[in-house]
Amino acid sequence: MVLLDNSNFILRLEKIANAAKKDSSFTVTFKRYDGNNKPVPRAGRPPLPKPDVYTCLVRAQCKSQKISTVVRQEDVPTMMGMYSQFMKSKMDGLKRVKKVKSKAKATKG
Amino acid sequence: MVFVKNWEDFEIAVENMYMANPQNCRYTMKYVHSKGHILLKMTDNVKCVQYKAENMPDLKKIEKITSNLVGHMASKE
Numbered sequence: 001m002v003l004l005d006n007s008n009f010i011l012r013l014e015k016i017a018n019a020a021k022k023d024s025s026f027t028v029t030f031k032r033y034d035g036n037n038k039p040v041p042r043a044g045r046p047p048l049p050k051p052d053v054y055t056c057l058v059r060a061q062c063k064s065q066k067i068s069t070v071v072r073q074e075d076v077p078t079m080m081g082m083y084s085q086f087m088k089s090k091m092d093g094l095k096r097v098k099k100v101k102s103k104a105k106a107t108k109g
Numbered sequence: 110m111v112f113v114k115n116w117e118d119f120e121i122a123v124e125n126m127y128m129a130n131p132q133n134c135r136y137t138m139k140y141v142h143s144k145g146h147i148l149l150k151m152t153d154n155v156k157c158v159q160y161k162a163e164n165m166p167d168l169k170k171i172e173k174i175t176s177n178l179v180g181h182m183a184s185k186e
Contacts, residue, residue: 020142025141025143026140028138028140029137030136031136031182032182054182054183054184058179071179072183080180090140091140093146094147094162094168095165096165
């Protein structure tokens, strides 16, 4: 697992998406992250410290290649802008739905 | 592993599940180009809801729900 910063993550994700285009797939996971990398202690032990501000952990995987990034609260708008751009450019294999033009109206008018 | 047919139902289920247990929820999307679909999955290790998106207009909705969720995840509460 490689921890990258936000913009590098998107760049690597684009590469992964290109590689996965032919015959494989990739996954992206979003999860709340509280900054602790330890498991939750057993009952009776002091609990892990709680952060003031939570962050969001984003992980991506294709086959055995794994990358991740942490998105802070102030970076959310820029990150989501980049991510939606990525979705538009790389997730383009979906079916296009044709808009039904009302021909009857056109001929009448 | 239930696939929800209706987008609105999925959206509501995702929101409720996240609000009930934000710390354990994870939201995954899997894109398969050769099959032309996106699989969305929300789970809190107990329950799990899924949605299969195959049409282009779904992409806009996915974008919206994703940025909504990330906004919730990276916040003070």
